Amino acid sequence: MAVVKVTRENFENEVIKSDKPVLVDFNADWCGPCKMLAPVLEEIAGSRDDVKIVSINVDDEDILAEDYGVSSIPCLVVVKDGKEVKRSIGFRGKDAVLELLR
Structure with a gap:
């Protein structure tokens, strides 16, 4: 499963009503650590089907970022x-992200 882009329009269905745990990645295009984290999340998303990983761009979805x-x-x-x-705040390597999902 790939990382799913989430907006206010699909947030409730993709996150709140999900039948499995969801890892929400709040990020921005200009953020260096976010860019480093993206391939880690893609790798985890591609290898696990017991969790859903979604990405929210805080510049585009500032209300969701504010809500959280x-x-x-x-x-x-x-x-x-x-x-x-x-x-968890800041860049985390694969092992730390997997630990967060335990």
Whole structure:
């Protein structure tokens, strides 16, 4: 499964109503650490079907970022059953991201 781009229009269906845990990546095109994290998330998304990984551009979706209190990026938020259960700020390597999903 690939990383899914999420907007306000599809956020509820892709994240809140998801039947599996969702790793939400809040990022921006200009953010260096976000660019470093993107291939890590793509690799994880391609190898796991027990979680969904979505990407939200904070410049395009500032209301979603505000709703989740995102002030630093990259910001990874794990959502289960529509509720935030974990959060990590800053670049994380593959092992740290996988640990976040445990």
